[in-house]
Amino acid sequence: xxxxxxxxxxxTDLVEDDVSWLQLLMADWQILADLSFADLVLWLPxxxxxxxxxxxxxxxxxxxxALVDDVLGTFIPTGRRRMLDEAFTTGRLVREGDxxxxxxxxxxxxxxxxxxxxxLVACIARNTNLLGVRTPSRLELSYLQTAADLTQMIAAGxxxxxxxxxxxxxxxxxxxxxxxLDPAGRVVYASPNGLSAYRRLGLQGDLAGLVLTDLxxxxxxxxxxxxxxxxxxxxxxxxxxxxxxxxxxxxxIVRSIPLRPQGERSGALLLVRDVTELxxxxxxxxxxxxxxxxxxxxxxxxxxxxxxxxxLQARRTRAEDAKAALExxxxxxxxxxxxxxxxxxxxxxxxxxDDIADRLGSMVVDxxxxxxxxxxxxxxxxxxxxxxxxTPLAMVLTELLQNAVEHGYADLPDRGEGRExxxxxxxxxxxxxxxxxxxxxxxxxxxxxxxxDGSTQLGLSIVxxxxxxELGGVLEIGPGSRGTRVQxxxxxx
Numbered sequence: 210x211x212x213x214x215x216x217x218x219x220x221t222d223l224v225e226d227d228v229s230w231l232q233l234l235m236a237d238w239q240i241l242a243d244l245s246f247a248d249l250v251l252w253l254p255x256x257x258x259x260x261x262x263x264x265x266x267x268x269x270x271x272x273x274x275a276l277v278d279d280v281l282g283t284f285i286p287t288g289r290r291r292m293l294d295e296a297f298t299t300g301r302l303v304r305e306g307d308x309x310x311x312x313x314x315x316x317x318x319x320x321x322x323x324x325x326x327x328x329l330v331a332c333i334a335r336n337t338n339l340l341g342v343r344t345p346s347r348l349e350l351s352y353l354q355t356a357a358d359l360t361q362m363i364a365a366g367x368x369x370x371x372x373x374x375x376x377x378x379x380x381x382x383x384x385x386x387x388x389x390l391d392p393a394g395r396v397v398y399a400s401p402n403g404l405s406a407y408r409r410l411g412l413q414g415d416l417a418g419l420v421l422t423d424l425x426x427x428x429x430x431x432x433x434x435x436x437x438x439x440x441x442x443x444x445x446x447x448x449x450x451x452x453x454x455x456x457x458x459x460x461x462i463v464r465s466i467p468l469r470p471q472g473e474r475s476g477a478l479l480l481v482r483d484v485t486e487l488x489x490x491x492x493x494x495x496x497x498x499x500x501x502x503x504x505x506x507x508x509x510x511x512x513x514x515x516x517x518x519x520x521l522q523a524r525r526t527r528a529e530d531a532k533a534a535l536e537x538x539x540x541x542x543x544x545x546x547x548x549x550x551x552x553x554x555x556x557x558x559x560x561x562x563d564d565i566a567d568r569l570g571s572m573v574v575d576x577x578x579x580x581x582x583x584x585x586x587x588x589x590x591x592x593x594x595x596x597x598x599x600t601p602l603a604m605v606l607t608e609l610l611q612n613a614v615e616h617g618y619a620d621l622p623d624r625g626e627g628r629e630x631x632x633x634x635x636x637x638x639x640x641x642x643x644x645x646x647x648x649x650x651x652x653x654x655x656x657x658x659x660x661x662d663g664s665t666q667l668g669l670s671i672v673x674x675x676x677x678x679e680l681g682g683v684l685e686i687g688p689g690s691r692g693t694r695v696q697x698x699x700x701x702x
Contacts, residue, residue, distance in 0.1 A: 211282045213251075213264050222256040223330060230325040234363070235265050236374035238333075240466070240480070241363075243383035244356035246272035246349070247337040250280055251323075254297060254331070260286035261293055264331065270384060271352070275316045275336040296320035296332045302364055308339055315339040324366035333363065351389055351398045355478050361470035370449035370466065379484055380451065381464050386481030388416065392474055394445035395420050406481045409459045421445070421479070429454045446477025453484075460488045506553035512546035537611070537668070544569055544607035548600045560599045562591035566606060566635060573610040581618040583631035585610060591637040591644065595702060601675040602646075602699070606635070608668040609648040609695050617652020617692055644701045651691040661686050 213231065217223050223231075235251065242249050251265035263280045287294060296303045300322050308315040316336050323331040345353065362368035374380065386403035388396060399407075399416040407416055410428040422444045425434065434440055435452045442448035443465045451464035466478040516539045523535035547568050548560065570585030594602065610633060618631045636647040661669065661684075669686075676684040682699035 210279070216253060216262050216264050216282065220255055220262050221253050223253065227325055227328075227330045230369075231264070231323070231331060233369045233371070233374070234323065235267070237369045238265075238267050239270075240383055240478075241335075241356060241359050242267045242269040243271045244352045244359065245269065245335055245337065246352070247335045248274055248276045250276070250334045250336070252285070252293060252332045252334060255284075258287065260284055260289070261297070261332075270382070273338045273340065275311070275314065275338040277312070292318060292320045293332060293334065296322055297329065300324075300329045302360065319360075321360050322364050324364060327366065335360075347398065348387075348400055351387070351400075352383070355387075355389060355468065358468045358470040358475065359466075359478075362468070365470075365472070367469060367472075372450040379462060379482070379487060381462050381480035381482030383480065385483070388421070388479040388481060390421065390446040390477040390479060392446075392476055393420070394422055394447075394477075397476065403479075403481050406461055406483050409483060409485075410454075410456060410461065425454055429456060433457070444479070446479065447474070455485070458485070459483065460485045503553075506549075509546050509549040509553060512542050512549065516542045516546065540573070540607055540611060541604060541671075543572060544603045545600055547572075548596070548603045558596050559593045560596065562594045562599055562602065563587065563637075565599065565603055566591060566637070569603060569607050570610060570633070570635065573607065573614055581631050583614050583618055583633060585633045585635065587635045587637070589637040590639070591646075592639050592701075594644075598680060598699075598701065601679040605672050605675050605680075605697065606646075606648070608672045610635075612666075612668055613648060613650040613652065613693065613695075617650045617654075639701065642700060642702075644699045645696070646699065647694065647696045649689045649692065649694040651689075652693065654688055654692045655686070659686075 211219075213235070214228060217228050231251065238249055246269050248269065249265075249267040250263055252261040253264040254261060261284070263283045263285075266276070266279060266281050268274045268276070285293065292303045292305060295301075302322065303320045305318050308317045310316070315338075317339055318337075319335040321333040321335060322329050323333060359368055384402065386406045387398075387400035388403045389398045391397050396416045396419050404412075404416050407424070407428070410425075412424070412428060416424075422441055425440065425444050433456055434454045435443075439452050440454075443450060443452045443463060444454075446465050446467055449466050451462055454461050454463060460483070462482045462484050464480045466480075467474050468476050468478060519535050519539045519542065523532045523539070526532045526535060547565055566587055570587065574583055574585055591602075613633045614631070617633075631650065631652055633648065633650045636645075636649070638645045661673070673684055676682045676697050676699070680697075680699045682697050684695070684697050686693070686695045688694065
């Protein structure tokens with residue numbers, strides 16, 4: 210199905226500000242559909258005046274649909290629907306006395322002009338299924354009256370309102386709890402769900418006739434409610450936004466929509482939702498997140514302690530082979546510690562591996578014992594990686610960089626240009642679910658007759674095991690343009 214933007218660009222003369230206004234309207238028109246018990250269709254005028262394009266559709270959650278099939282993207286030529294023609298021509302709300310019959314279903318149709326900055330930019334067709342119509346209850350009458358007020362506001366260009374939209378995940382809907390206020394902020398009517406929400410706060414009795422701001426101050430402790438200005442503006446129905454109020458046991462979201470069908474504020478619609486369970490889950494997730502980050506922090510501290518002990522042991526060891534092995538172990542532990550340090554600051558269990566790669570490059574160069582100055586350069590981006598992949602990849606990169614620096618530049622003979630700077634380039638590329646990593650140096654190169662399968666070096670054994678077994682990738686080592694070139698191709702999510 211085409212999007213609103215696609216339809217506007219292809220068929221209309223609407224400008225970007227018009228589209229933004231219509232998107233804001235469509236973000237909130239579930240409220241109008243539910244209050245009207247009707248399907249809504251947004252019709253856009255064709256730029257050549259040939260007819261109208263259906264730019265959006267919304268079904269009610271409070272009643273039966275009048276439109277079984279989707280109409281988004283369809284075209285109606287001028288003259289096919291008299292009410293659309295009249296609404297676009299006159300700019301007035303058009304109602305039909307007799308219902309239309311669609312598949313043996315009587316449907317009442319109304320067309321609402323949509324204005325922005327005094328200009329008619331679209332129309333909304335409201336289609337009400339009349340099957341099973343009965344004498345409306347007080348709840349339904351309150352819904353319909355509020356829908357009529359919103360309809361007049363749309364036609365006058367006073368709705369939608371800037372601020373919180375009802376398409377947010379936790380925004381209250383009409384069925385969650387409906388409260389109608391008069392201009393003084395006194396409750397005129399509250400739906401059963403709206404009344405239940407306030408009874409969970411501690412209300413005894415009915416809401417009707419009470420000033421909602423005063424009642425909320427009585428029921429909600431100061432530390433659990435917003436500042437006084439927000440409380441008065443939202444719960445008094447003067448400002449179109451949402452706020453949270455509650456107690457230690459209950460949390461409510463209250464969204465206010467001031468109603469001014471004739472220009473002056475005549476009251477307000479308040480939507481109330483009990484989000485106690487949702488906020489409880491949020492707190493549990495935050496607690497788990499903090500706990501996970503604390504675990505990573507402690508693991509990092511423990512690894513740094515292990516690295517310090519190994520470093521101390523290396524200083525006390527006289528055998529050069531043993532000292533070198535301990536120093537290599539220090540670097541390997543340090544590379545894992547860097548990953549856990551990064552995860553201890555991350556909100557999710559993923560890390561930006563570019564920062565880790567840069568830090569590993571600096572660490573390897575700083576502790577190397579070669580006389581030639583070496584610089585590690587990163588090209589491209591590793592992107593974000595899951596912690597399960599980041600830890601083995603950090604060890605792989607550490608080993609490859611260590612080999613490139615120590616074996617590529619140690620005791621390097623003069624090239625005839627003096628002791629120039631060595632350069633190790635780490636290139637990372639992500640292509641369709643794969644991560645391609647290349648480490649290339651301009652050092653001595655591979656020894657004659659080198660064979661990866663026959664190599665007995667511990668570092669290369671670690672690299673091969675991690676790449677092929679742990680990460681499920683492919684490792685290749687060969688001569689580069691000047692030195693050695695190592696490439697690893699890894700699957701990533």
